[in-house]
Amino acid sequence: MTYRWREHEAARAELLEAALLLEAERAGWGDRFVDAVEAAIRSIADAPHSWGLHRGRRFDPPVHTRSVAGFRYDIKYIVLGDEIVIIAYAHERRRPAYWAHRLKD
Numbered sequence: 701m702t703y704r705w706r707e708h709e710a711a712r713a714e715l716l717e718a719a720l721l722l723e724a725e726r727a728g729w730g731d732r733f734v735d736a737v738e739a740a741i742r743s744i745a746d747a748p749h750s751w752g753l754h755r756g757r758r759f760d761p762p763v764h765t766r767s768v769a770g771f772r773y774d775i776k777y778i779v780l781g782d783e784i785v786i787i788a789y790a791h792e793r794r795r796p797a798y799w800a801h802r803l804k805d
Contacts, residue, residue: 702782703744703748703779703783704784704786705784706785706786708785708787708805710802711786711787714788714789715734715789719766722771731772733768736769736770737775738769740768740775741775744775745771748764748779749764749779751764752764756796756797757797759803760803761762761780761803763787775788775790787802787803
């Protein structure tokens, strides 16, 4: 099955903000981060149920987590039929489950 994907609008803003912050820390890191996110999204689209579920609180629908290689960020997403919805690009150490309210959007 081929999965389509989309981002919650707040997730898109997070991705851009994180890329800018990383670029400000070190030249080239913003682009490297975006490339790593794109690679992670491709792997999610290939097999969305193979990535782990969010630890701790359970959600309905289940929230999957895919780490971004080389960075302290996770992609939080849900699977709805043949569609993947990216809920957040969340830093691993900041504000756990701050994105949970987005599941209702």
